[in-house]
Amino acid sequence: MRTTLRRVLGVGLILGALMLAVPSSVLAAEGDQKITVSLIQAALIGFGYYLSQGPWLFGMGFFTLYRPLVAGLIVGIILGDPGKGTLVGAAINLIYLGFISAGGSIPGDPALAGWVGTTLALAGNLDYGAALALAVPIGLLGTVIWNARMTGDTVFVHYADRKADEANIGEVARANWLYPQVYLFLITFVPVFLAANFGVTFVTDILNGLPVWVLNGLAVAGGVLPAIGIAMNMRFIFRGAVIPYFFLGYFLYVVTAGSLSMAVIAVIGLALAALHVYYVGDRESGAALQAAAAGK
Amino acid sequence: MTADLKPEKITKADVRWSWVLWTFFSHANYNYERLQATAFAHAMTPIIRKLYKTPEDIAAALKRHLVFFNTEPNVGGVIHGAVIAMEEQRANGADIDDDAINSVKSGLMGPLAGIGDTISQGTITPILLAIGIGLAGYKTGATDLTTLTGSPLGALFYIVFETVIILAIAYFTYMQGWIRGREFVTDTLRSGRLDRLISGASVLGNVVLGALAASFVAVNLAPTIGVGVGGELSFGPFPAEGTGGTQLNIQTDILDKILPGLLPLGLVLLTWWLLKRGLNPIRLLVIYLVIALVGAFPFFGPQPNFVTDSCGSAIFQPYGKCAAPVAPTE
Numbered sequence: 001m002r003t004t005l006r007r008v009l010g011v012g013l014i015l016g017a018l019m020l021a022v023p024s025s026v027l028a029a030e031g032d033q034k035i036t037v038s039l040i041q042a043a044l045i046g047f048g049y050y051l052s053q054g055p056w057l058f059g060m061g062f063f064t065l066y067r068p069l070v071a072g073l074i075v076g077i078i079l080g081d082p083g084k085g086t087l088v089g090a091a092i093n094l095i096y097l098g099f100i101s102a103g104g105s106i107p108g109d110p111a112l113a114g115w116v117g118t119t120l121a122l123a124g125n126l127d128y129g130a131a132l133a134l135a136v137p138i139g140l141l142g143t144v145i146w147n148a149r150m151t152g153d154t155v156f157v158h159y160a161d162r163k164a165d166e167a168n169i170g171e172v173a174r175a176n177w178l179y180p181q182v183y184l185f186l187i188t189f190v191p192v193f194l195a196a197n198f199g200v201t202f203v204t205d206i207l208n209g210l211p212v213w214v215l216n217g218l219a220v221a222g223g224v225l226p227a228i229g230i231a232m233n234m235r236f237i238f239r240g241a242v243i244p245y246f247f248l249g250y251f252l253y254v255v256t257a258g259s260l261s262m263a264v265i266a267v268i269g270l271a272l273a274a275l276h277v278y279y280v281g282d283r284e285s286g287a288a289l290q291a292a293a294a295g296k
Numbered sequence: 297m298t299a300d301l302k303p304e305k306i307t308k309a310d311v312r313w314s315w316v317l318w319t320f321f322s323h324a325n326y327n328y329e330r331l332q333a334t335a336f337a338h339a340m341t342p343i344i345r346k347l348y349k350t351p352e353d354i355a356a357a358l359k360r361h362l363v364f365f366n367t368e369p370n371v372g373g374v375i376h377g378a379v380i381a382m383e384e385q386r387a388n389g390a391d392i393d394d395d396a397i398n399s400v401k402s403g404l405m406g407p408l409a410g411i412g413d414t415i416s417q418g419t420i421t422p423i424l425l426a427i428g429i430g431l432a433g434y435k436t437g438a439t440d441l442t443t444l445t446g447s448p449l450g451a452l453f454y455i456v457f458e459t460v461i462i463l464a465i466a467y468f469t470y471m472q473g474w475i476r477g478r479e480f481v482t483d484t485l486r487s488g489r490l491d492r493l494i495s496g497a498s499v500l501g502n503v504v505l506g507a508l509a510a511s512f513v514a515v516n517l518a519p520t521i522g523v524g525v526g527g528e529l530s531f532g533p534f535p536a537e538g539t540g541g542t543q544l545n546i547q548t549d550i551l552d553k554i555l556p557g558l559l560p561l562g563l564v565l566l567t568w569w570l571l572k573r574g575l576n577p578i579r580l581l582v583i584y585l586v587i588a589l590v591g592a593f594p595f596f597g598p599q600p601n602f603v604t605d606s607c608g609s610a611i612f613q614p615y616g617k618c619a620a621p622v623a624p625t626e
Contacts, residue, residue, distance in 0.1 A: 082448040222614075
């Protein structure tokens with residue numbers, strides 16, 4: 001099991017390295033001519049976008065391929081003009097310089113903007129302004145893929161729950177690293193492959209024809225589903241004498257409108273923990289206190 | 297037989313393999329319900345294999361780590377190291393229960409996510425990107441890219457430095473978390489202060505989990521109550537225009553005025569209560585998904601446009617403030 005996984009990881013790394021090493025000379029540059037995107041090139045670009053979200057590059061996909069600067073380089077290599085590709089990627093990346101994905105949500109998808117934006121810019125010979133104008137809504141479109149991923153992946157968590165009951169370690173592991181990848185590949189590779197293949201008009205058609213309420217529904221689900229996860233943790237620690245501290249943490253965050261960082265909240269939590277231990281003591285005395293209070 | 301059931305010793309190689317699994321697959325099954333839960337359990341599999349030998353113990357250990365977990369994957373590795381140390385002691389008979397391990401995880405994941413995101417995504421990445429964008433040949437304020445010559449060097453510089461720095465941080469924190477965590481747990485066990493420590497950890501865990509609930513769970517209710525100039529009442533699914541008088545949003549203008557964040561808190565407590573009553577989480581998941589989708593359907597007006605307007609006229613809105621995303625310039 002361990003060796004198989006090692007082998008798969010190795011293959012993943014090599015594939016990733018190949019992506020970087022596809023020599024630009026093989027895919028001939030055509031100078032200022034309009035670049036046409038072949039099926040293979042479109043597939044490579046789609047695969048690159050998948051890798052930017054997939055786990056195969058030592059988890060570094062998010063820190064490298066996900067950034068338009070890097071996406072630009074690789075799209076450039078695939079389409080035969082690494083220099084121009086990097087330049088377009090750099091320009092797109094500038095909008096996403098302050099990009100931070102925190103708490104499972106993204107404000108936009110720099111990777112989709114980078115991979116598709118650079119492709120359209122190179123293939124359509126778009127100038128900087130036009131490429132950028134397209135990259136922004138494409139980045140927004142990426143949040144759709146993100147929401148689909150974050151919602152769909154919950155299936156595998158419940159599968160892992162079932163397998164954990166059966167003490168099946170291998171299946172729990174595969175529910176994390178293997179099965180979700182099939183799904184992720186579908187929702188990342190296919191749209192980018194199509195976009196690279198059919199070009200600007202296809203992308204604008206998609207942007208205009210989306211069933212927006214479904215997307216909004218997924219985004220709403222993104223706010224509601226964490227309640228299940230949080231509630232599951234609460235079953236472990238939301239009990240006894242420490243229940244009030246949960247509400248304290250909650251309202252500390254709400255009334256400061258999230259302006260207190262989690263580190264500050266943790267420092268306050270630590271101070272409260274010290275006080276609690278000093279005055280209430282350990283678990284047993286806490287439970288005794290609770291029992292006494294309930295008895296009265 | 298009994299000899300086979302004894303936990304094996306955790307070696308550095310086990311922890312290193314756990315780190316590899318975590319670094320690769322921390323976001324492999326990222327999801328809204330429990331974020332990195334399966335990834336955490338996955339990273340613990342080498343440890344669980346060594347420490348627990350009966351199906352009951354293995355199932356319990358897997359389920360213990362299949363709970364809501366979210367942190368920054370690189371700096372947050374310190375949690376895994378510490379949890380491995382706790383699991384080691386637990387398997388060898390120390391009185392560390394599920395609550396204790398969960399308290400430590402809950403208490404640390406929030407702050408380390410904040411610190412980690414600031415370091416990796418907020419500091420290292422933008423600095424290296426800015427240098428890379430410069431090296432790529434991009435000039436600030438340039439509007440016509442055809443006058444510039446690009447260089448792949450910018451992207452290559454970024455890839456190399458970003459990867460090396462981030463991975464170095466990740467490996468260091470993971471291993472240090474284990475080494476220091478083990479010393480700390482052993483010391484605490486020896487001095488007999490473990491129970492007080494766990495008690496304190498559950499306080500911290502609750503504070504952080506409460507704050508996490510506030511930051512993760514979001515409900516945005518659109519319906520409003522309108523009070524006309526003549527005192528007549530009107531109800532609308534979304535702010536009606538030109539009616540005069542006052543429009544009050546049920547959530548932001550009424551419920552939040554009573555108690556800020558009342559609706560998400562109510563949702564969390566309701567979910568907790570339902571799960572405690574034994575409701576199947578999968579059923580709950582489906583119910584919540586259906587409610588979200590139906591609530592986002594524009595029953596009362598036109599279909600919202602994706603690029604120019606994210607609001608529309610549904611009961612639930614996806615974003616807190618109904619701000620339209622940036623429109624493309626033609």
